[in-house]
Amino acid sequence: MQTAMTRKEVILSAGALRTPPILEASGVGDKDRLQQLGIKMRIDLPGVGENLQDQPNVPLLYTGNLNVSGTAPYATFLTAAQLFGQDVEDIAATTLSSIPSWAESLASSSTNNLNTSAIKQILTLQHKLIFKSNITIAEILTSAAGTTLLSAFWLLLPFSRGSVHLASTKEEDINAPSIDPNFFQVDFDLQTQMAIGKLAQTFWEQESVKSLHPVPIPGRGLDDNATDPQWTAFIKETFGPNYHPVGTASMMARELGGVVDSRLRVYGTENVRVVDASVIPLQVSGHLTATLYALAERAADIILKRT
Known part of the structure; x- marks a missing residue:
C-alpha cells in the first residue's frame, strides 16, 4: 500500500465497492476488523463497508x-x-x-x-x-x-x-475486496x-x-x-x-451505522468527503446515473461553500 498526504480537501469517489476498502486501508472502519488486518485504527466507524444493497x-x-x-x-x-x-x-x-x-x-x-x-x-x-x-x-x-x-x-x-471489506493488506488484494451481496x-x-x-x-x-x-x-x-x-x-x-451497488458509506446518523454526515464528510475527519453511490443509504427506484449527477452537483456546492 502507498500513503498519500494532503493539506487540503480529500474527495473519495471510488464507488460503493472500492470506497470502503480505501477507508479501511487508511485506518477508518470497524476497530476489530482493522486490528485483524494489522491496520492502525484512526477512526472507529463500524458502518464502513456495511449496508451494501444491489438489485x-x-x-x-x-x-x-x-x-x-x-x-x-x-x-x-x-x-x-x-x-x-x-x-x-x-x-x-x-x-x-x-x-x-x-x-x-x-x-x-x-x-x-x-x-x-x-x-x-x-x-x-x-x-x-x-x-x-x-x-x-x-x-x-x-x-x-x-x-x-x-x-x-x-x-x-x-x-x-x-457488505464489502478489505480482504487483506497484501498488494494483490487491495483491488480485490471481499464482497458479500x-x-x-x-x-x-x-x-x-x-x-x-x-x-x-x-x-x-x-x-x-x-x-x-x-x-x-x-x-x-x-x-x-x-x-x-x-x-x-x-x-x-x-x-x-444489477451493478447498482449503494449504501456502503451511508449518509446516516453515526449511531445508526452512518459513515458520512449531511455534508458528505466522513465522521471524525475534517477534510475527507465521499462523493459516490456508497453514501446513498437506500436503493433508488430506478437507475443511479441521474441521482449521482445530482449528488456530484450538490457536493460541488458544498465544497465550494456556496451552500
Whole structure:
C-alpha cells in the first residue's frame, strides 16, 4: 500500500465497492476488523463497508421466429400495488410484522457492526416508502436481438443487506475486496422477485406477440405452468448483480451505522468527503446515473461553500 498526504480537501469517489476498502486501508472502519488486518485504527466507524444493497437481475430468455439486428429495450416500472394487486395490504402487513426478525438476522450477518435497532428503523422507513408512498419497486426490461427474446427483471428495493471489506493488506488484494451481496437473505426479496418474473412471463403469452412463437431456452427460461419451487430454483441459479451497488458509506446518523454526515464528510475527519453511490443509504427506484449527477452537483456546492 502507498500513503498519500494532503493539506487540503480529500474527495473519495471510488464507488460503493472500492470506497470502503480505501477507508479501511487508511485506518477508518470497524476497530476489530482493522486490528485483524494489522491496520492502525484512526477512526472507529463500524458502518464502513456495511449496508451494501444491489438489485438481483434475472433474465428470461426465449427463441422466436424473427431475426433482428437489435431493438431498443423498453422498461416497465411497477409499484407494490400494481405488482401484488388485491393482495398488497396483506403483504404489507406481513412484511411489517417481519421487520424485527429481519433486523436481527441482518445485524447478525454484519457481525453486529449495524445494530438491530438501527436496521429496524431503516427497514421500517423502506416499508413506508414501498407501501405508503407507493414508489416503484420493480423493473422489467424487454428487448430482442437476433432470434433471442429477453425479459430481464429485478426488484428495485431489496430488504437484504450485504457488505464489502478489505480482504487483506497484501498488494494483490487491495483491488480485490471481499464482497458479500447477501442476496435473498430476506425472504420478501425472493418472493417479490418471483412475482415480478411471473408478470414478465405473461408478456410473451399475449396475443400480440404470439406470432413470434416464443419458446423458453432450456435453463434460461421457464414454461408457463412452472411451479413456485421451479421459479425459486430458476431465480437462484440464473440471477446476477444489477451493478447498482449503494449504501456502503451511508449518509446516516453515526449511531445508526452512518459513515458520512449531511455534508458528505466522513465522521471524525475534517477534510475527507465521499462523493459516490456508497453514501446513498437506500436503493433508488430506478437507475443511479441521474441521482449521482445530482449528488456530484450538490457536493460541488458544498465544497465550494456556496451552500
